[in-house]
Amino acid sequence: MPDVQLVVRSTRVVTPEGMRPAAVLVAGGVIEAVVPHGAGVPAGARLEDLGDDVVLPGLVDTHVHVNDPGRAEWEGFWSATRAAAAGGVTTLLDMPLNSVPPTTTVDHLRVKQEVARPKAHVDTGFWGGALPDNVADLRPLFEAGVFGFKCFLSPSGVEEFPELDQEQLAVSLGEIAGFGGLLIVHAEDPHQLAEAPQRSGGKYADFLASRPRDAENAAIAHLIGLARKLDARVHVLHLSSSDALPMIAAAKAEGVRVTVESCPHFLTLRAEEVPDGATEFKCCPPIREAANQDALWEGLAQGTIDCVVSDHSPCTTDLKTADFASAWGGISSLQLGLPAMWTEARRRGHGLEDVARWMSAGPAELAGLVGKGAIEAGRDADFAVLDPEATFTVDPAGLQHRNQVTAYAGRTLCGVVRSTWLRGERIAADGVLTPPTGRLLERNG
Structure with a gap:
């Protein structure tokens, strides 16, 4: 010994x-x-x-937008990883977009790593990105050590990270399946979004109507069908619509290799409580109603939802305008995920063992982080x-995030x-x- x-x-x-x-x-x-x-x-x-x-085992957060380099004024590795450490998160994986350049080539990955290396307070890994024009870059990125690839099925909000249409999704997923990789997907159907009512202004109800559950449901159904056809491994990011849970559960039972995450804001915040003009609550997909939240908790308890991660997506304060249509969409919560989840979990009769499974073991398993996620012999301490x-x-002023804007204020x-x-x-x-x-x-x- x-x-x-x-x-x-x-x-x-x-x-x-x-x-x-x-x-x-x-x-x-x-x-x-x-x-x-x-x-x-x-x-x-x-x-x-x-x-x-x-x-508890240190939390593993596999969905963090650090935005460094290029948009470090939104969030950088120094501030993000300090917030993680302050909140009990010991490992995070950085999303490939909102930084400039995005993590879509090996050269871009090396830039990101060099920026992160001297600033990381916690262990940090990286997702790659799947874009319409970078299929040839996917295998080299995988061999360079990214944990998988993120794509959007609807516009991402930044021009340097365009979405995949259905044909491009099939091509990228086929390539990724060929070398045993994982595709993680922002699943909202652009056609459903285009048909939804789009109104500017400060009413949360209008914003909620603009991102209907059907957009998530349709995109997830298509993704499951493609994963079944290609025997590919896919992961649904930030599930908001509880309507999708039965099809996800059925696909899992059938052997389709699909996993799914949700986020603290979907599990602790409710549409009925969002004040008009309070765009710190804006995210895509959106925070939905209390009944939807209850069903998400059932899916979590039953294991249909595999893990809970932050989707920490910050921005500068000026981008959180009072207009839900134009404000940047993202919730800042990296430092607050554990207490937010524990507050609601205990109210619903769950224990800290459950929280550890959802926020540490589950994300570690998703990413293949064999040294993380549990307090047992052989794991990192x-x-x-x-x-x-x-x-x-x-108190937002007491947070380590670069910009002290959060839906949890007060x-x-x-x-x-x-x-x-x-x-x-x-x-x-x-x-x-x-x-x-x-x-x-x-x-x-």
Whole structure:
């Protein structure tokens, strides 16, 4: 057995077998063993007794828009990864768009990596992008270590990342399936969107009508059909429409290789509560009604929804105009996902073991991050330490995000992240962060 340098002990440690009193032995940044709470401390090891605070596996957020380089004034690697660390997130994957250049060639990936390397407070990996004109770049990007490829089926909102039409989707997915890759999809059908009423102004009801559930449902149905035909692996991003859950469940039962995520804002915020003009709540697809949210929670509990990730998509404050039609669409929540989800999960009778499965194990499995996602021997010693009974009121000025705009402003949330640990080193504690020690990750295998 390697020499154990650190013992993290708590009366509440969340492991794959459940929550229990335990001590976690750490050697070389890796979990060596999880032993009974009262076990002796190995000679030479440092003991960190965390009392009754809950030790969770560090969160894995596979849907983060960092926007660096090119739009770093929206969010950069320094600020994004600090926000992640402050919120108990120890690993994130950066989306390929909103940066300039987008991550659509190997050269562009190398630019992104060089920018991120000195700034990353948490471990950071990268998705590639699938565009109409970069099919020849997909395999080289995969071999260079991206975790998969993102595409849009409707306009992305930035001109350098155009959407795929149905023929282009089939070509790209066929190419990706040929080398065993994963396609992750913003699934809204452009024809359904074009037929929906489009009204400018500050009424949330008008915006909600402009992004109907049928747009998601139609796009997901087409994607499932294509995945079935090509035996391809696909992942539905930021599911908002609960109507799609039965077809997703049926496809999974049939053996179609489809997975799906949802986001804290769809699971904790409700259309009925969005004030007119409050475009900090705008995202695409949109926050829907309470009944829809209830059904999403059922899908999560049943396992139809595989994971919960932030879709942190920030912008500068001036882009959040009071007009829902023209305001930038995106929710800033990277630092707040854990308490937001825990607040609603406990209200609905779920435990922190469930939250860990949705926000750590599930995303790690999606991305193939075998060293992440659980507190068990052989995994990285990544921990989020939470006081689950403490509450706080969200003050945007206290967030680490580059721009302090968030739909959670003024909300009282349950669960305070006391500290965050990356490979056995404390990187955040009570709002104080260490210099960046995150590593750049590449897909394994």
